[in-house]
Amino acid sequence: MSWGPTGLEGKVAVVTGAGRMRSIGRQIAVELARAGCDVVVTGTGRDPERRPADEKAAGWNDIASVAAEIEALGRRAVPVVCDVSDPDQVDTLLATTLAELGRVDVVVNNAAASRGGDRGPLLDLHVDDFDRVLRVNLRGTFLMTKAFGGALVAGEQGGSIINISSIGGKLSGPGTGAYSASKAGVQSLTSTAAKELGQHGVRVNALCPGVTATSRLDDQDDATWQAYVSANLPLGRVGEPVEIAHAAVFLASDLAAWVTGQCWNIDGGQLTIR
Numbered sequence: 001m002s003w004g005p006t007g008l009e010g011k012v013a014v015v016t017g018a019g020r021m022r023s024i025g026r027q028i029a030v031e032l033a034r035a036g037c038d039v040v041v042t043g044t045g046r047d048p049e050r051r052p053a054d055e056k057a058a059g060w061n062d063i064a065s066v067a068a069e070i071e072a073l074g075r076r077a078v079p080v081v082c083d084v085s086d087p088d089q090v091d092t093l094l095a096t097t098l099a100e101l102g103r104v105d106v107v108v109n110n111a112a113a114s115r116g117g118d119r120g121p122l123l124d125l126h127v128d129d130f131d132r133v134l135r136v137n138l139r140g141t142f143l144m145t146k147a148f149g150g151a152l153v154a155g156e157q158g159g160s161i162i163n164i165s166s167i168g169g170k171l172s173g174p175g176t177g178a179y180s181a182s183k184a185g186v187q188s189l190t191s192t193a194a195k196e197l198g199q200h201g202v203r204v205n206a207l208c209p210g211v212t213a214t215s216r217l218d219d220q221d222d223a224t225w226q227a228y229v230s231a232n233l234p235l236g237r238v239g240e241p242v243e244i245a246h247a248a249v250f251l252a253s254d255l256a257a258w259v260t261g262q263c264w265n266i267d268g269g270q271l272t273i274r
Helices: 024-034 053-058 062-072 087-101 127-155 177-200 215-219 222-232 241-252
Strands: 012-015 038-043 077-081 106-109 159-164 202-209 263-266
Touching: 012 024, 012 087, 024 038, 024 062, 024 106, 024 159, 024 241, 038 062, 038 087, 062 077, 077 087, 087 127, 106 127, 106 241, 127 159, 127 177, 127 202, 159 177, 159 241, 177 202, 177 263, 202 241, 241 263
Parallel strands: 012 038, 012 106, 038 077, 106 159, 159 202, 202 263
Antiparallel strands: none
16 A cells, blocks of 8 residues: 555664564554564564475565565665663664664564474473563563653654554463563553653554464464454454554654554454454
């Protein structure tokens, strides 16, 4: 789609966890560029041999490929390998952003731990798996908010922080203890940050996607997901990453100038909470 006036022309956005081909982060980075932003995109520097088959077949090159998409739209792109759970790497990311692009206006905290041994009953959950998920999903969001929120306040131009949470943080289903706890924590951080940073013109919101067509769905077959969707989603289909991205651009833009402290479900109607 083509964005109209959003106030994002010439702004600088940072999107974490944006390297996967089928991902929300990639689409948010591209749509922010389409809306007028120069974009810093981060990833963990995945070993090419560990990338999924569809990425290998497409010649996908992680954040370098996302940066190329952004540049094809006429915007500047800066790919940076960064572990958001490491405070030194987050500080380096901020320094790189300011050195390369001169400012920061929009921060999207999308980086999340990959699925692993954390998906199982709490009584069987290894503490290392719990810590791994919380370290990336919650600690990473905190570190990014602390560093980049400080830069937004210092810049005295306001700005927008968008945290990518999940309806999992509200459903807290069986077998998702670490993930759900981390995403509930992200929602709580969103509320606190919005209340603390609002006086500086910095808005903080979260998006809570439901079942979305990313590589995270690869852990179950299509029939299993379709059965789940048919039973739980009134719209009867999974969401597309670009649909999450459209909401992120709206929240980043002047169109949402009076929206802060919100945790919006984007889930095909799975949660209808008043």
